Amino acid sequence: MIHTTDTIHQLTVPTPFGVGDVHMYVLKGETLTLVDAGIKTEEAWKVFVHGLQELGYTPEDVEQVMLTHHHPDHIGLLDRFSNLKGIYGHEDNRRWLERDEAFLNRYHSFFYDLYSKFGVSEEYKSFFKHLRDPLKYVPFGTLTGSLVEGDGLPGHEDWEVLETPGHAESHLSFYRKQDGKMISGDHLLYHISSNPLLEPPRKPGGERPKPLLSYRQTMEKCLHYPISEVLPGHGPIFTGVHDIIHTRFEKQEQRAEKVYDMLVDKPLSPFEVCQKLFPKHIKKEFGLTMSETVGQLDYLEATHRVHVELQNGVVYYQAI
Ligand SMILES: [Zn+2]
Known part of the structure; x- marks a missing residue:
């Protein structure tokens, strides 16, 4: 022992x-x-x-x-x-x-392409200027x-x-x-x-x-x-970690339901969903709120609750 x-x-x-x-x-x-x-x-x-x-x-x-x-x-x-x-x-x-230059460039262009595909509006593209800010720490x-x-x-x-x-x-x-x-x-x-x-x-x-x-x-x-x-x-x-994990699952599934309800009437891009889901926080916490939104959409897709369609280079989700 x-x-x-x-x-x-x-x-x-x-x-x-x-x-x-x-x-x-x-x-x-x-x-x-x-x-x-x-x-x-x-x-x-x-x-x-x-x-x-x-x-x-x-x-x-x-x-x-x-x-x-x-x-x-x-x-x-x-x-x-x-x-x-x-x-x-x-x-x-x-x-x-x-963090070599090739990696940083790839990091930047990954987010640029991804957010374009998620339908992020021009107004929010200033986010890219601040993408590297946390790296000063x-x-x-x-x-x-x-x-x-x-x-x-x-x-x-x-x-x-x-x-x-x-x-x-x-x-x-x-x-x-x-x-x-x-x-x-x-x-x-x-x-x-x-x-x-x-x-x-x-x-x-x-x-x-x-x-x-x-x-x-x-x-x-x-x-x-x-x-x-x-x-x-x-x-x-x-x-009491097991109880906490169950609560996390519950809360996440509730949020996914909220997102699902938004997608019943018409298809929305991840950016549109994010604006509805986090109207107060999207501007200040753009990266965090987009990650959270895309997470819920990935979950809905993995559980076969949504259709995913590409229109003019932007991805749209609709409730099934
Ligand atoms: Zn962390």
């Missing part, structure tokens, strides 16, 4: 994003490991260093970082650790960490090693890797069988549902991922694990 010797500490740093504070976790076992790396601001760094000092460590003591996913508020301080021996995560983090880096489903975390073999795509294609969660604890990144949060975000396909020209469908599958998978406690990327640590 393996005894659990690791200790886990949560450190919390502020972000300039709407989501608020983000958590990082310090794992102390054979090696000193950080799960996630906050955001690239001086304020976050100061708060982090202070928190680490209270645990009796300095940034030079950190030996490796495990990433739950590639978003700016989870990888931001990666380049601040001088004695780092390894950065581990899903292989998909690599393209976001290395992200350092350049690379992955030392990639993790896949079932791997043990290097140096902390009692933590098992679960692939949990949905919120991000690169998303992993870490589960410890001995006590049922799960470090969930942004996959499972207590106070809000995770946004399944649109992303370019991994292979150039490949089919776009359908994040809400992946997210549902991943939540389904989590129902098979006796998770005792979730250590999330944002908000409180929580128990």
